[in-house]
Each structure stands twice: as structure tokens, then as C-alpha cells.
Amino acid sequence: MKKLIALSIIAFISLYACKKETKTEPQNVEVQPDIPPVSPEMMENAVIYEANIRQYSPEGTFDAFTKDIPVLKELGVKIIWLMPINPISEIKRKATDGSFTSEIEDEAERKKYLGSYYSVSDYKAINPEFGTKEDFDELVSEAHKNGIYVIVDWVPNHTGWDHPWITEHPDYYTQNEKGEIIDPINPDTGESWGWTDTADLNYDNMEMRKEMIADLKYWVENHNIDGFRMDVAHKVPVDFFETVTTELKKIKPVFMLAEAEQPDLLINAFDMQYGWHVHHIFNEIAKGKATVKTFDEYMVQNENTLQDDDINMNFVTNHDENSWNGTLKERMPNNKEIFTALTYTMPGMPLIYSGQEYDLDHRLKFFEKDSIPKTRGAYFELLKKLGALKNSNPALNGGKNKASYKRLDSSENVLLFEREKDGSSLVFVGNFSNQPEQVHVSVTGEYTDYLNETKTKFPDTAITLQPWEFRIYTK
Template identity: 60%
Template sequence: MKKIILIFAVFIAFVACKNENKETETVTVIPEGNVLAPMSNDVMETAVIYEANIRQYSAEGTFTEFTKDIPQLKQLGVKVIWLMPVFPISETKRKATGGADSKFASEFPEEEQAKYLGSYYAVTDFTKINPEFGTKDDFRTLVKTAHDNGIYVILDWVPNHTGWDHEWLKTNPEYYTQNDKGEVIHPEGTDWTDVADLNYDNQEMRNEMIEDMSYWITEEGVDGFRCDVAGSVPLDFWQQAVPALRAQKDIFMLAEAWEPELLKGDLFDMAYAWDGHHLMNALAKGEKSLEDYNAYLEKISKDYEADDILMNFVTNHDENSWNGTIKERMGDAAELMTALTFTMKGMPLIYSGQEYDLSHRLKFFEKDSISHNKGRTFEILEKLGKLKNTNPALNGGKNPASYTPLESEKDILMFERSKDGNTILFVGNFSEESNKVLIPNGTYIDYLADKKNEANDDAVSIQAWDFKILIKQ
């Protein structure tokens, strides 16, 4: 029988209804030295988040290989590691290809089937570890190493569906959406045929979902969740689940969604800046202008509350695998757009391989890997991360630095961010032509060049798709 989880002053106990075939382990005692101060608003102000694709991060594709590089992530200003799903993947209806013409692994010759590892998002059991990545002890070592380096760990949670091998399909088919014939179906309106759609009208399923999430907080020491397609799950589930989880520990909650209502009250801390991402792609291709960028900022200021956080990104696992590398989508503007994600309001994301100039689309259902050759991007990200961590003028959390747009020449974006007596000036050339920019009078440190500059009504040259970050003295 599952244990009862006590939710102090918020929810009464969730009582398990049945015996389940879960790992029979004693409660993990987090070792001394693995204690990290709880997630706080201060951390969110200065954080960089890193999406870890364990399968593709190394040739081995293991927790152990990734763990070795955690101290290096600290160099990049990373304060939150988001682990893509770490759970076992269903074999039934395991996908081998994606898109409208997707195929299952079983459709290929038997000798080829083993190479198709399936989607991380087709979960077999929410409390076990994918043996492809290692053991639960390897996972615990990863979490401990992150905590020892002052970095929080959040799990990619998949609340909308499960893989077709999940035990609930055998024991509790009522947990799933069914058609008129009583057959469990995949999520309607999608090509996600490798997963079964969960039925949120069923309260027992909700309780079990919260219980499984709680396991990772109370027994494995994780610091929160990135929730897959959070907007496709009923809002009232999050209103039920998130307070229950927060009652156990101060956690960080990221919604893979844009809906402002998910950030209301004490629900999710951060949502995706999807519109901002698509806009950056369009700006890089010359399909949108800075007028569109200003309109975007005006729109989000109306749609979201002042303490809502948006995650800014130039790539992630979906964008890289399905829509192209940063270079494919952004070309010569890639570095400028990356700098913008660090200097605008919100929290910047680094995706596995981005720091190493990832130049190919990572396979989604098969083994692949990234190179680990440090180049210019690692250097830029390290400098941007340090500035984000240390200068209040780039605070982007629940109490962000102010944002003041400044008038400038056509195709030039210039703005100031200020907080607690600190001011940073960002200047970016969003065009294929070099330009001259009149910088407001004052004394500045050109951050990337590490030079002191005096601006006295002199026009400064700025190359195509180039940018400057000036720290006001």
C-alpha cells in the first residue's frame, strides 16, 4: 500500500487505493553536504537555467558522464538544471520517427529495432529511473553534486499522458481518456501515438500523480518540476497539486506553456516565452522588425503580472530536433539573439550543446551526442552568465530590474536596465548593414571588450548583427 503523504495545513492525506509494483526502497536520507538553501526569489532573480539532455550529452549518455561537468555549468552562471525525463520509456508503440509520417520501432526489421530508444515523454513508471541513463544511486550522485555546487535540480514531468506500458493501463484503465468503444486513446489533435491520454476527471488518478511527484521532492531531494504541455492539463489540477507540493518544500515550477493563468497566485514561477522565441527567429530572418519587438514587450506587460517570469531561449530540445539548429534558424544573428535572452526581463535558458556550438539537429528517438569543444559561444555564455549572476541591473525574477527603451537609429535596439543603483545599457544592430549609434553621454565599461569608454555625443560604429553591453559608471 502506498504511504500516506501529509500535506501540512493545505491538503488532507492522499490515500493510496491499491498495491503498486513500485521500487521497494527505504526513504532516502539526503547525505550531509547535500543541503542547499531552499529555492528563493533571490535565486530566481539571477538564475540561468540549463536543459540537460542526458541521452545525447555524452557518448555514454549517462548520469555519471553528465555529473562530471556540473562544476563547469557553474562557470556558465547556471543555477537551475532541468533534467529531461529520466523515467523508463515504454516499448509498446515506441516511436522510431516523428512527424505526420511517424513510424513505430516495431515497423522496422528486428535487427534495427534496438537502436530506436523512443521518446523520453512516453513514461512507463513515474518513480523509476531509465536504465539507459544509469541507476537511482547515479541519479542521487548527480543531485548531490549539483547541490554541492549551489545548483538546483528540477525534473521534466509528463502529466498529460503516459506510455502504453504504464501499469495504470492494466490496473486502472479509468485513469485514461477512452473513446465510445471504451478504448484508451492518444491525445486528440496530436500525432503522439506513442502515448495514452490521461483522464483528469478521475480524482484518484490526480492523487496518484501528486503522490508520485511528491516522491521526488521528499525522498530524492529534487527542487521542482518543468511540467510538459502544462496548458493541456486542467488548471484546477495545478491549483490542487502545486500548493500540495509547495507545502513540502520551497520548489521551482516551470510550465511548458504560455497561459498567464498558470502563473497566478502561487502556481508556476515561470512560463515559456514562446512568442518571444518565434519573434527572435523572425527578426533574424528579416521577417519582423523592432516595431514588432516593442509591440511584443507591450503585449506581455499587459498579459502578465509584474512578478511573472518568462523563460527566454534561442533553442531547446524541440526547437533543435524539429526546427533546426540556432545557426539554421538565426544565421549571423545567433549571438545577438543569445545576448538578448540574457539582458531582457526573464530567465535565460541554455540547452545541452549550445555552449559547444551545437551544429546539428540531435536525433530525438535514437542515440546521438554533442561535441565538447569549447569555442566562442562558451566564452560568451560564461561572460553573460557571470553578469546575469552578479549585476542587479539584469535581475529578471519576481522583482526584476526596470526596462527603459531608448530612441535610436533604424534597426538599432537600445535599452537600459536598472536596479539598486546599477545600470546596464544594451545596444544591438538588428540588420545586415553596419550602422552608427549615438550612445547617451556618460562613462561606461564595455563589458565584453573589458574597456572603459566615454560617450560624449560621439557616434559609435556597430557592425551587422553585433551588440554591446555597456555598464554605466
Template identity: 60%
Template sequence: MKKISIFLLGLMTLVSCKDEPRQQVQEEVVQEERIEPVSNEAMESAVIYEANIRQYSPEGTFDAFTEDIPQLKELGVKVIWLMPIYPISETKRKATGDLSVEDIEDPEERKKYLGSYYAISDYTEVNPNFGTKEDLDELVATAHENGMYVILDWVANHTGWDHHWLEEHPEYYTQNEKGEPVDPLNPATGESWGWTDVADLNYENKELWKDMTAEMKYWIDEHDIDGFRADVAGEVPTEFWEQALPQLEETKPVFMLAESEEKELFHNAFDMGYNWEGHHLMNQLAKGEITVKEWDAYMKKIDTTYQEDDYLMNFVTNHDENSWNGTVRERMGEASEAMVALTYTIPGMPLIYSGQEYDMDKRLLFFEKDTIPKTKGKMWPILKKLGELKNENPALHGGKEAAAYNRLTTSADESILAFERSANGEKMVYIANMSDEPTEFTLELEGEFQVYMGKQDFASDKPDHKFSPWEYVVLLNN
């Protein structure tokens, strides 16, 4: 925690058998400077960063990541989401393909498979490969000093097969006809999802609710954590999250992110969810599989689906997308930069995934050690400029009191996406050619605008425009 020394002058009288002069002495009083508690206001202008500690550095440690936290401030990051930091079960540990570690005979080959972050053996310990709890505390303190909140990835749906509850509380788990714990099953088919390295938890048991909530509260009370990202949040009863939140907030306000779009989760449990549908539409736009009309229909849909103060996390990549579906470049190609800018300019909160800021163009290994690149190239200055805009301009507010979103009509609305965001007299306009063909179009803008980034020769005072494939511009009214 940052220490601030305040020097107070006091008078001390020294008493002896003779009169002695009073001497002025300095007394140092040390007080702690704490980050302001989580608030809706802070999240309006926030950028969230997903930190993959294992792969972030060659060391794969808390300390190595902590060193770079001040740099993340340059990107406008206000929330750091740590992927699971807990010990990983060894029993049934995933290796490669459909194999588990037990299927591999060569002991040296076995060693390289570190398992899934989401197969947790203990919710209140840290993975020793990452460091110690004291190292984590230093990470959190450094984040707070730099004006950032830290949330932990929480996996409430299942545990690894080494978790002590399997012996102490087998009744906490979903069991088959033989009374044996099972891995998570698809409720529609009753078949396994293939997550064989984890055991499914049974939330019909209310004692589990108490223990799980207590495990979450531990990190807030003992390590000053600011909230949680809930893995497969919709697979856990909404009522569990709703009863947990008031208990978590007995200590301080927390920020809750659901890996889900289910609107019921936002009512009394979560602040933000995943914009999965929007993300998939971005991929489809980039591949030419849909036109801007489908995007417009989606924006109208979320207006009517969600309550006014619900909001979503926007992203072009994350740990799942990168490892299993491909890099940003693989999925979005030449449209990548326009899509990144889109995630910042639509309502919601933009996500940066570890390595994205360094132009990472490889799929990170999921069960083995890997490392992101650490050379600043094209993307760093783009994210820095977008982050500054998100942090400072109320027209980009995207939380519970999001700035207005208004679609602007053009003469080529199947290819050209144009919209305005506005709040407190500030306006931002985003215009992009969402196609792989040069496109000419007309667009009437009311007011004077200057180019903030993107197409530098854009003339806002003229109605006729021509954009190259995937070209975009961000305009500000002052």
C-alpha cells in the same frame, strides 16, 4: 551530500582503581551542508541548464553528466532541468517518420530506436540506460554542493502505452466510443496530434489527481528534487497544478516551470513560463522577416498581459527547437551571438541547452542515441561572461522583482534595439543592430558607461555610432 567535519575537544575521565590523568580526546561530529531552499531571491539571478542525459555524453548516463556539473557553475548555472529520466514504453515506440518500432522488421534496426523521453512507462523509476536511483542521488548531491537546484521534466498530460495505469486504472484515460484509450487529440478539431506513442490522461477523474500528485511528491521526499518543468502544462487543468503545489511544498519550497505562456498558470501554480512568442520573434528578426518595431510592440504587450511578478524563460534553442526546427546557426545565422546576449539581458531567466555551450551545430536525433560535441570554442567564454553578469549584477535581475526595462530611443529604431536595465544604482545598456545592413544612428546616453562585451570600440560619450550587421554591445555604468 558534502560532509563537513567539525572537531570538538572533550574531556573523558578514565576510571580505574588508581587515579589516572584525564585525557583529551577528539570527537568527530559530522553534519550535512544543505543548499538553501528554493527562493524568489535565488531565481532573480539564475541561469537554467537543460540537460539531455541520453545525448550529453557517449555513455548517456547520470554519472557522465555529474562529472561536468562543477564546470556548469562557471557558466552561472543555478538550475539544472533534467529532461525525462524515466523508463520509456516499448509499445508503439516511435522510430522514424510516421513509423513505430513495430513497423520495422529487422530486429537489429529496431534496437537503435530508443523512443521518446515523453512516453513514460513508470513515473517513479529511472531509465536503466541512464543508471540507477543511487546515481541520480549523486547527481543531485553534486548539484547541491555546487549551489544548483535540480528540477525534473514532468509529463502529466499522457503516459506511454506500457504504463501500469492502463491495466489498473483504465478510467484514468481518455477513451473513444468503444471504451478504448486514445492518444492526445486536438480539442479544436478532435483529430490526433500525431503523438501516437502515448495515451491521453483524463483529468475529469479526480482520483488521477491524487495519484499524479503522489508520484511527483515521491521525487521530492525520496530524492531531494527541487521542482519540476511541466510538459505541455496548459493541456492539463490549471486547477490540478494549483492543488498539487501546496502538497509538494509540504516537504520544502519548489521551483515550477511551465512549458506554456498562459498567464493563468502563474497565479497559484508556476513560477516561470516559456517565452515562446519572444523566441519566435528572435527567429523572425534574424531572418529579416520583421523589424525591431515588432519586438518593441511585444515588450509592451507582455508588460500589460502579465502580472508584475510573472516571468518567462528566454532561449535561442531547446530540445524541440534543435531537433525539429534546426540549430541556432540554421535559424539565426550571423545574428546568433546578439540573440544569445539578448536572452540574458531582457527580463526573465536565460536557458542553455545541452551542447549550446560547445557551439553545437547539428540537430540531435530525438529517438536514437546521439552525442553533443564537448570541445570548448567560441560560445563557452561568451556564456561564461554573460553568466557572471547575470549572477552578479542586480541590473540583470529577471524574476519576481525584475530590474526595470526602459527602451532607449535611437535615430534608427527599426534596425537598432537599445534598452537600459537598472536596479540598486546599477545600470546595463544593450545595443544591437538587428539587421543585415551596416547602420548609422545617434543615441544619447546619460552617465558614464564602459564596454563589458561586444563592440569594443564603442564610445558611450559620443552620440554618433555605426554598427556592422548584427553587431551588439553590452555596457555597464561602473
């Protein structure tokens, strides 16, 4: 017996020594990232894609979306923005008509309402609708393999009513005079915004801020994401976001998008803001309630208010616009192409929303399961060509070292501008009216009509544009 014990001890020591030996690793080995770090150069010619995982496919899963990432690469996408990936609160979960699902007696009817993505119950967990954290990691990995960065939609202004902080740290929330946690309030009216499925966070509480930052860092450190889109960023203190970005950049470079149009957010906290103002101008011009002059005034205003390295996100649709304000078919029934082309050619970064590439013509349900079409058509091909041009032509650089923008001539109906950088020149000309327009393009030299692949010599050639027709000329 003693002999057996001795042999066992020797075997154990030998095994331990082997294990210890196999753990020896070379020192100072740097782990290579699976994609180059976020950089200003990447932002110059990127297209951003908003992914609505629930509605992107019949399955509504990460895995189903991951399969199509190579398709997004075809469209010139360099950044994927995932709508919130966190679990959705059960308490005060909303139905489509605005009521709470708890008021619905029929269980089958109640279950079809999945709630708002923006009513988060746990910042560090995954919505089980979409899959697992492993599935999420595969999505990020596949995106990186295709040269695409991934940012996650974050909801910093409020949480759902069954977030652990509600019971563990009620002081993290805004409370009324009775000490009751309240939903977000419109400061202009003193009344609720109507986001009754959420509880308003109190940014006077420094401990809450620390926990929020820790949760944000978790996704960068453990799941290799490349930044965040911050929901209702204009309702959260600027200094909080400045601290967030500073802390995240200690881990790695990140890309930060603010759901706001607020220049002070771009100084030290965010790379890009929403182009809400110009989006509304697009809608007004499309309906004949505004002219190109309004767009010109907007561009002058931006020149006076934004810094050279500020980036605008330009869009014709997104999840809010599609679900609540109308499809492109409703808002731009005969002219979505010209406005889409403008989002790619004006300074800034163009956005594609899930389904837009397939010419989605219905409003996606917000609180229920829905799905988008997957049939490629002429609009898909237009986005593909515009994406290739955006990715490759320095004259469309729209980031922190953007190409120049020069308005050529002046007209109520015709928008004509030139952009230049590093010896490349691009001219956009568009007829934003219901009447044909003859245009004299005031540049000199031989240009290529990018979409038609024909040569044109200016200023000798006058062109006639049909209603809502546009041309993009490159040199």
C-alpha cells in the same frame, strides 16, 4: 545446557540494551539542507540549463553528466532542468520515421530506436539507459554542492501504453465511445496530435490526480529534487497544478516551470513560463521577416498581460527547436550571438540547451542515440561572460523583483534599452540588420563596454555598429 541457555539470554539482553542505547538521539535536531531553499532571490539572476542526458555524452548516463556539473557552474548555471528521467514504454515505441518499432523485423535495427522521453512507463522509476536511482542521487548531490538546483521534466498529460495504469485503472484515461483508451486529441480539430505512442490522461478522474500528486511528491521527498518542468502544461487543468504546487511546498520550497505561455498558470502554480512568442520573433528577425518593432510590441504586450512577479524563460534553442525546427546555424547563421545576448539582458531567465554551449551545429536525433561536441570555442566564452554578468549585476535581475526595463529611442533596426536596479545601470544596444548603423546612446555618464572592457562616455560618443553587432554597457 541450562547454564549455556541462561548465558545466551543474558548476552542477548545486553546486546539489545546496547543497541537500544546507541539509537538514542538528541531531540529536535534539524537536518541541514545541502543547498539553501529555492527562493525568489535565486530566481533573480539564474541561468537555467536543459540537460538531455541521452545525448549529452557518448555514454548517455547520469554519471557522465555529473562529471561536467562544475563546467555548468562556469557558465553561471543555477538551475538544471533534466529532460524526463523515467523509463520509456516499449508498446507503440516510435522510430525516427514515425512508425512503431514493433513493425521493424530486423532486431538490430529495432534496438537502435530508444523511443521518446515523453512516453513514460513508470513515474516512480529511472530509465535504465541513464543508470540507477543511486546515480541520480549523486547527480543531485553534486549539483547542490555546486550551488545548482535540479528540476525534473514531468509528463502529466499522457503516459506510455505500458504504464501500469493502462491495465489497473483504464478509467484514468480518456476513452472513445467504444470505451477504448485514445492518444491525445487536438480539441480544435478533433483529430490526433500524432503522439500515438502515448495515452491521454483523464483529469476528470480525481483518483488519478491523487496518484499523480503522490508520484510527484515521491521525487521531492525521497530524492531531494527542487521542482519540476511540466510538459505541455497548457493541456492540463490549471487547478491541478495549483494543488500540486501547494502540496509540494508543504515539503519544501520548489521551482516550477511551465511549458506554456499562459499567464493564469503563473498566478498560483508556476514561477516561470516559456517565452515561445519572443523566440519566434527572434527567428523572424534573424531571417529578415520582422524588425525590432515587433520585439517592441511584444514587450508592451507583456507589460499589459503579465504580473510583476511573472518570469519568462528566454531561449534561442531547446530540445524541440533543435531536433525539429533547426539548429542555430540553420535559423541564425550569422547572428546567434546578438540574440543570445538579448536572452540574457532582457527581463526573464536565459536558457542553455545541451550542446548549445559547444556551438552544436547538427540536429540531435530524438528517438535514437546521438551525442554533442565538447570543444570550447568563442561561443562558450561568450556564454561564460554573459552568465557571469547575469549572476552578478542587479540591473539584469529578471525574477519576481526584476530590474526596470526602459526602451531608449526608437528604430526599425536598432534595439536600445536600459535596465536599472539598486544603483546599477546596464545599456544594451544592438543592430538587428544587414547594414551598418550609427547610434547615439541617450544616457549620461561613463560606462564600461562589458565585453571589450573599455570606457565610453555618453552622450558625447556616437557609436557605429556593424551588421548584427551588439554592445553591453555597464555603470
